[in-house]
Amino acid sequence: MFAKAAPEPAPEFGLGSTPDRASDASQPPDEFIERLKQRQEHALREMFARYSRGVERVLLRVLGPDPDLSDVVQDSFEQALRSLDRFTGDSDDLRAWLNRIAINVASNRLRHQRVRRWLRGAVPYETSEIASRVASPQVVLAMRRLYEVLDRLPPDERIVFALRLIDGMQLTEIADRTGTSLATVKRRLTKARRRFDRYAGRDPVLSDWQTGDA
16 A cells, blocks of 8 residues: 555554554653654554544645545545654654644645636535534535635635634644744735635625624
8 A cells, every 4th residue: 555665564544443452652752753663553553543633623624524534634644654754753743743744735635626626617515524513504504605715715825714713723833834934824814814805705694704693
């Protein structure tokens, strides 16, 4: 499955993966990272068990109700596995590093989606991913309209908008996760909010949310 050979077979990352009971969580951080770099199966499963939900959360905020979300999570961890040898931090840095990889994967996916939509025409959003996470049909509709508007934003602006205003991430964290400066994040966020307000103001559902009437 992976290009590099490993001392032990590397597991396929998936949302249903179950870590081995012999957990690496109690080991010193540097030893855990070393076992990851050796592609030891127990350590790889432990990494997925610890961090997959956080990666999924970030991807959901950025991409919206993508029917292939689990595949994008898988792609993010496969990219992480290919990049492990270049990782220089410890376990405390691993979450942020995985999120940076996931955001990069999401960015590439958004750019490809824009090209496909331009070639094939707009396709209505499926709301199954969001529907499982919200309480009412009104919120489902608003979230669907929200991501339809976000589809009109350039990917770089959409990412900072989603991380800040949907996920609630601090600006300094966004700069770190996207590999950009704080000034760049602020500039992209300002542009994104202007575009979003302009587009959302034309939608009766979103304009009600903006004015607090819903």
